[in-house]
Amino acid sequence: MKASSEDQDLVVLVHCGGEKAARGQHEIDTQRALAAQLAALLDAPFCGEFDAARGHTHRYLVPDDTLSHDDATRMGIAHEHDFFGGVVPYPFVATKVIAHGLPPGARAKPPGWSDQLASRTSDLVLPGFSVFSRDDAHAAATLLWKNGAVRLKRPSGIGGSGQAVIADKNELDAQLDDVGDETLAAEGIVLERDLEDVATFSVGHVRVRAHEASYFGVQHLTRNNHGHNVYGGSDLVVVRGGFDALEGIDMPDDARIAIRRARAFDAAVHDAFPDFFASRRNYDVACGTDDEGRHLCGVLEQSWRIGGASGAEIAALRAFANDPALRVVRASTVEAYGAAVGVPANACIDYRGVDPRTGPITKFHTVDTTVKGASE
Structure with missing residues (x-):
């Protein structure tokens, strides 16, 4: 052509x-x-x-x-x-706060807030609330503490940053002091049920003009140069085409639940904010156990920008472009800290160097086209 x-x-x-x-x-x-x-x-x-x-x-x-x-x-x-x-039509739509509704009787919310979205997603996310004032934060935390530990999340943190588990009012106040009332009113925070034994799935869809793929996978944590647990990479199963094609392959039950919740969340966002559009969609979905022993699974957040899994996404798209018969691949990204990082011979290095703030870090991705049933 x-x-x-x-x-x-x-x-x-x-x-x-x-x-x-x-x-x-x-x-x-x-x-x-x-x-x-x-x-x-x-x-x-x-x-x-x-x-x-x-x-x-x-x-x-x-x-x-x-x-x-x-x-x-x-x-x-x-x-x-x-x-x-x-x-997105409003800044908050791009952050974690749209994953939850406001607490009952909330006094503060940003312009453009959609209560319709919260009603659509309440069964798709973990128990929790988004808040934009101290009073609302205390009300939300009090409700959530009745059933276990509570995690506070700042709206734009990535790779697990900007989060803390809070056990009581004093710890909450300390976190709110650190956020500041002005930032709290402008950006909000999330208060959410904390889980143990968590598996975090990535569910996504990418379209680069004529090239389209969808995927599910799991994320990994690693230790950074400062000893903190941070995002360490993703292992993805990537399918040529959209979400329907993705759901047509074999997968674990939790992965299928994660995909369906991510799809429903994505559809709810489109209905609540018709002006939203994206070519790269990634949803983090956590499955784990709360303090009362219940197994919970819910969307944590969305990412509509280049992200940690994008090296794998692009590698998969390039593999599909190079082989029209290829249907499924496995693709992975790795982010490793320290000076002595081994890189597989078949990997594509996205970054290797010493960042002035982060220290030595290596990022690479791999793609495996030998998956069983990969070709039509």
């Missing part, structure tokens, strides 16, 4: 300006490495940083964060085919 003039003129660009840009040079360098891989998938040149004055008429953008409608309009993004990420 002959390429259109638009495809022939297409360039791939990155845009740094979201909250992730302030978190470390390794994030920025990884973003550029993945953008270059997307450029290879699209058979287009990677031309660095987006600049409206440069006059690229046909461009595919890779932002570092979820975009607002205003930012998307400024960058010429009108459709999911224009970029790798998501566009």
